[in-house]
Ligand SMILES: CC(=O)SCCNC(=O)CCNC(=O)[C@H](O)C(C)(C)COP(=O)(O)OP(=O)(O)OC[C@H]1O[C@@H](n2cnc3c(N)ncnc32)[C@H](O)[C@@H]1OP(=O)(O)O
């Protein structure tokens with residue numbers, strides 16, 4: 013239902029009420045002026061948004077044409093590069109410069125640590141994420157495969173003491189490695205005390221030792237001779253030794269350590285984009301309301317867990333006494349960033365007088381910033397405050413090249429004017445996840461140089477765009493092999509090289525992508541240290557537990573120090589980035605290889621899509637063919653669907669084969685969801701399953717989807733399900 017709120021546009025009634033009744037009253041904005049300004053902004057910027065989408069389409073057609081014309085020829089990188097320049101895909105990168113962003117919070121500028129991402133539509137998860145600034149190391153070790161689940165170490169229904177001991181051993185090894193004592197080991201400490209301004213570790217034989225690096229001791233709670241917490245600091249991150257000799261763990265620990273709390277998710281992205289299914293006004297208002305609750309600090313969620321009802325709220329800041337007796341106040345919550353949607357979609361919230369829907373990205377920018385401005389009105393001593401430096405952080409996904417970045421910056425400038433905010437209050441995080449942004453990254457950063465707060469290699473979308481952009485160039489390698497090719501390493505290094513050259517350290521994050529195997533934490537511990545080692549001062553994790561574990565990596569690597577030396581290395585090459593990860597002309601795959609690849613992709617597609625379409629769940633853990641639970645979101649769906657579309661296009665598989673695999677996999681996915689509440693099976697009547705139809709469309713119409721995006725089809729089919737439910 014819509015209502016003509018203003019002369020020239022139609023505003024959805026529920027949305028209009030939400031803004032007028034729940035959001036605007038907390039601001040000093042005049043509602044009439046606000047709506048008029050909003051309408052004007054939409055009128056002015058919608059055509060620009062559209063023309064940018066038209067440019068995407070034009071360039072894609074030219075690239076398709078180029079590859080079709082050169083089918084079967086040896087790929088000529090120089091010729092291709094020249095062609096990309098001629099059509100305006102590859103732009104002049106211009107002179108050197110450094111960014112000028114000001115008023116960024118320490119979490120962005122000076123603290124290197126994990127970045128958590130969470131679907132905003134799920135308040136239970138969103139609250140958990142906001143609170144994930146601090147996480148229990150003991151829980152993270154005990155609850156994951158970081159401690160192998162073998163022999164006597166398997167976790168059971170009851171506490172497994174052997175596993176508990178292994179946890180404590182590993183945690184104290186970490187203390188010895190990162191916070192070594194001048195003499196002796198944390199394993200043998202019988203008490204920690206504070207003497208004058210120093211931490212002293214006491215041993216059973218009466219000897220004592222200070223820290224090897226005394227300045228790592230930051231503060232305490234409780235009495236100096238019997239502290240209840242010891243606060244330590246390394247590489248800008250804190251940890252707390254929680255001491256309680258009566259605690260469940262502490263009573264058995266020589267030093268009375270009951271837990272080790274790690275500063276974990278330093279920043280968190282509240283995601284309105286690829287991890288949510290928000291297709292209409294109802295969904296969007298729910299998401300905006302959650303963001304409002306987080307900004308106000310009063311969001312809460314009550315749910316059943318472990319047989320009891322739990323109430324979850326935002327944590328308050330943490331207080332300690334410093335070495336000089338001063339009060340130390342540490343942030344109790346992650347610094348929240350907000351990922352808006354990109355330029356592609358529209359929705360029913362706002363339409364012009366002809367009924368043409370406004371771009372969702374424009375509405376997101378206005379509403380999420382209108383909400384976030386309430387944070388800027390808070391005082392220093394407010395218990396739940398997000399930015400202490402007066403900034404709003406918007407992550408902008410899926411931008412293609414510098415013109416789109418310039419557009420987003422212009423949009424933010426207009427939003428600042430509309431809301432009466434100082435210039436450059438709204439910071440932008442650029443997702444480097446479309447090929448045209450990667451190859452023009454320096455020019456993109458220049459467009460945002462006054463408000464840039466991060467660049468991040470979203471390698472999942474980037475892989476999807478790699479396939480779609482070069483759909484006509486030939487058959488792509490199997491998915492696993494694509495990740496091993498030269499283009500991706502060059503893309504990752506290029507991002508860091510350019511970030512460093514543009515002076516991001518100290519002003520903006522250089523970030524890396526998601527760990528997409530949420531249960532494989534041992535593997536994450538081995539490999540994700542490569543992110544800080546590559547010079548990234550943040551990288552994405554899928555859960556609070558992963559944040560706590562990944563935080564260990566930033567204790568081991570001093571990223572800011574490393575970034576200095578990386579400035580001297582030889583730079584990644586554009587030619588490598590432009591090397592398309594195709595199968596060689598003479599390469600063949602066996603029937604089994606093709607089937608296995610299809611099965612894996614299709615299982616992921618169906619497993620994700622069925623929950624998206626039927627249940628409105630935007631991010632799921634879906635087992636792959638080897639039973640490894642994978643985080644699936646719209647970006648991973650984009651890869652899988654584009655990959656099959658590419659193989660269909662180049663005859664590696666055919667329609668009938670894909671249909672057959674789909675039916676087989678539907679039965680498996682149904683089985684996997686046997687206990688999922690309200691689940692509608694697909695395999696028994698696939699033609700009646702809207703979710704199955706959606707999956708089919710994503711594959712068979714994949715080639716024609718704009719940039720290979722999945723949103724248009726997902727929204728279409730989800731809206732059908734919602735419509736049916738109303739009938
Ligand atoms: C390409 C990209 O764009 S990546 C960015 C988008 N992706 C994301 O945002 C991933 C976010 N992660 C998630 O949504 C989830 O972790 C999933 C879907 C991958 C797995 O979810 P589940 O299967 O429910 O996880 P699991 O059962 O292992 O754990 C659930 C618990 O972990 C918590 N949890 C899991 N993920 C998160 C998260 N991202 N933030 C906060 N809490 C989380 C839940 O709150 C829950 O704890 P609770 O019972 O105390 O509330």
Ligand SMILES: O=CC(=O)O
Pocket residue numbers: 286409443445469470471472473474525526647
């Ligand atoms: O948004 C992240 C990605 O990898 O895509």
Ligand SMILES: [Mg+2]
Pocket residue numbers: 286409443445470472473647
């Ligand atoms: Mg992405």
